Amino acid sequence: RQFTHILGRTTLIALLSGTAAFIYVTQRERNPGPQLPHDPSKKTIVILGSGWGATSLLKTLDTTEYNVVVISPKNYFLFTPLLPSVALGTLSPRSILQPTRYLARHKSREVRVIEAEAKSVDPINKTVTFEDDSEIKGQTAHTTIPYDYLVYAVGAEVQTFGIPGVQEKACFMKEMADAEKMQRRFKDCIETAGFPGQSDSEIDRLLHVVVVGGGPTGIEVSGEIHDFLEDDLKSWYPELAGRVRISLVEALPSVLPMFSKQLIDYTESTFKASKIQVLTKTMVKEIKDDAVVLQMPDKSIQEVPCGMVVWAGGNKGRKITQDLMAQFPSVQTNRRGITVDDHLRMVGVPSSSIFAIGDCTSTSYAPTAQVASQQGAYLARVFTQIAKRDKLEGKLKELEDKKAMTLKEEEKTALVGEEEGVKGQIAKLKLRPFHYSHQGSLAYIGSDKAIADLPFLNGNIATGGVTTYLFWRSAYLSTLFSLRNRVLVANDWLITKIFGRDLSRD
Ligand code: FAD
Ligand code: NAI
Numbered sequence: 001r002q003f004t005h006i007l008g009r010t011t012l013i014a015l016l017s018g019t020a021a022f023i024y025v026t027q028r029e030r031n032p033g034p035q036l037p038h039d040p041s042k043k044t045i046v047i048l049g050s051g052w053g054a055t056s057l058l059k060t061l062d063t064t065e066y067n068v069v070v071i072s073p074k075n076y077f078l079f080t081p082l083l084p085s086v087a088l089g090t091l092s093p094r095s096i097l098q099p100t101r102y103l104a105r106h107k108s109r110e111v112r113v114i115e116a117e118a119k120s121v122d123p124i125n126k127t128v129t130f131e132d133d134s135e136i137k138g139q140t141a142h143t144t145i146p147y148d149y150l151v152y153a154v155g156a157e158v159q160t161f162g163i164p165g166v167q168e169k170a171c172f173m174k175e176m177a178d179a180e181k182m183q184r185r186f187k188d189c190i191e192t193a194g195f196p197g198q199s200d201s202e203i204d205r206l207l208h209v210v211v212v213g214g215g216p217t218g219i220e221v222s223g224e225i226h227d228f229l230e231d232d233l234k235s236w237y238p239e240l241a242g243r244v245r246i247s248l249v250e251a252l253p254s255v256l257p258m259f260s261k262q263l264i265d266y267t268e269s270t271f272k273a274s275k276i277q278v279l280t281k282t283m284v285k286e287i288k289d290d291a292v293v294l295q296m297p298d299k300s301i302q303e304v305p306c307g308m309v310v311w312a313g314g315n316k317g318r319k320i321t322q323d324l325m326a327q328f329p330s331v332q333t334n335r336r337g338i339t340v341d342d343h344l345r346m347v348g349v350p351s352s353s354i355f356a357i358g359d360c361t362s363t364s365y366a367p368t369a370q371v372a373s374q375q376g377a378y379l380a381r382v383f384t385q386i387a388k389r390d391k392l393e394g395k396l397k398e399l400e401d402k403k404a405m406t407l408k409e410e411e412k413t414a415l416v417g418e419e420e421g422v423k424g425q426i427a428k429l430k431l432r433p434f435h436y437s438h439q440g441s442l443a444y445i446g447s448d449k450a451i452a453d454l455p456f457l458n459g460n461i462a463t464g465g466v467t468t469y470l471f472w473r474s475a476y477l478s479t480l481f482s483l484r485n486r487v488l489v490a491n492d493w494l495i496t497k498i499f500g501r502d503l504s505r506d
Helices: 002-030 052-060 080-087 100-104 176-193 200-206 216-236 261-273 319-326 369-405 409-428 466-479 483-499
Strands: 043-048 066-072 076-078 097-099 111-115 117-122 127-131 142-146 149-152 208-212 245-249 276-279 283-287 291-295 301-305 308-311 354-356 441-446 449-456 459-465
Touching: 002 483, 043 052, 052 066, 052 076, 052 100, 052 149, 052 369, 066 100, 076 100, 080 176, 080 216, 080 466, 097 100, 097 483, 100 111, 117 319, 149 369, 176 200, 176 216, 176 308, 200 208, 200 301, 208 216, 208 301, 216 245, 216 441, 261 276, 261 441, 261 449, 261 459, 283 308, 369 409, 441 466, 449 466, 459 466, 466 483
Parallel strands: 043 066, 043 149, 066 111, 149 354, 208 245, 208 308, 245 276
Antiparallel strands: 076 097, 117 127, 127 142, 283 291, 291 301, 441 449, 449 459
């Protein structure tokens, strides 16, 4: 009895302290305190973008020593790894978005967040020009501001290779609007297939989904479509569900080239069991209103009827990035993106005033969230070092001026000693180059299974299955930037498990 009593009390104390901690954290997030205003004597950092690189920088940056301005056409951060789950209704859109102001309002000095699209950068005069591209525009919708440092983190856009029909007819999987469009379109295909009198061949066409690109995006989208089919469509559209077909088209000899061979095989066999047709060495040549034109491995051309095409064919640089690079034609020649040095400074830019991070750059790393966020956190440390160096250099200048004014020899000697001390401190402030630490690759492949390549000691552990799926979920839950998002995502997973996905189409 005594043991039960102690256990009961301990549980109660744990519950009460857990609730108190939860209330404290949420209230602190909810009610940000006052911030220091912008200070004209401080340097200004302009950050372009509110994605992985920019948000990680903002989260880690000590803004006490800087005036910070964030410019992005989206006033939020999008947690891309869970975007395919939104496209099929496993998660609600709001659950994976975090308004940038939530983060900005918690910084020590005010961070200005401007919803606008940067149109051009003048690296010589150190200015950036941006425009309000939203529906509602005020009298001023276009302006230019100066910067001391520019952090260029605008990401990339979808690579279409100029293939006819891709831009106009396919669904992408890059932005929130893409996921919402895909959801609407897929549900439309199903409802249209159920229209009375629809011919058999038309039903088969409408219910054929073609996913292009066997990279992680294409794989995750295919897996999510399969889950929707198994978990929900079979219950609510029993007459149609069995006729839904998913085809994954990949130009290379295998899917997921960045994963180890055994995980590629595991994914292919899981897809086979899930009846997802994988067509490798097959290239999409055109997308028509009601079909996709494929070049098969034997080079023959086939027109395959389908209701929807999801395009996950990779990344390419944005126009603003190409324009910026074109200002340094002799050094910025890499077509994949901006060339940066070991400290992420854009090569060729005078006075090292532009740093570039994430998918807009061309480095030896893959264009992933992991790389972009580590680069953002690294830059925050760089700016701390720069602020320290600036302060010491200011002090040195003061000492030099004082030395020039003083006539007494012993005072001069003391000042020289002080100067040497400050110089020593400056010499110690070395900026270490950026070093990427790979934490592993994870991907969801449907049927409650995930794959993971995890670095271990000097080797690698390749694992796949249901346990890896639980790991995948917990890894992404903990990576979400805020407690609010964690609660929302966990809640969505629970709701989907209990009630299934929402079938209504808006
Ligand atoms: P982004 O995160 O794309 O951010 C770019 C920002 O710039 C956006 O806020 C955008 O609105 C803004 N912007 C665009 N144009 C302008 C402009 N002209 N002016 C100002 N701002 C502008 N990586 C992983 O490591 N793990 C994963 O599981 C994973 N899953 C993914 C799933 C999907 C569906 C996708 C599409 C990608 C996934 N990635 C994943 C890749 C990852 O999302 C990218 O590598 C990462 O987003 C790159 O970060 P970034 O900051 O460079 O660009
Ligand atoms: P990707 O570049 O990795 O893959 C695109 C694929 O499309 C390529 O394999 C390419 O061969 C294929 N393709 C292109 N044109 C084609 C055509 N006409 N016909 C047939 N196939 C064609 O692009 P993805 O998957 O969007 O990933 C982009 C980046 O984001 C990568 O670095 C990836 O690692 C990262 N990412 C990581 C995820 C994860 O770790 N879970 C999830 C999603 C993306």
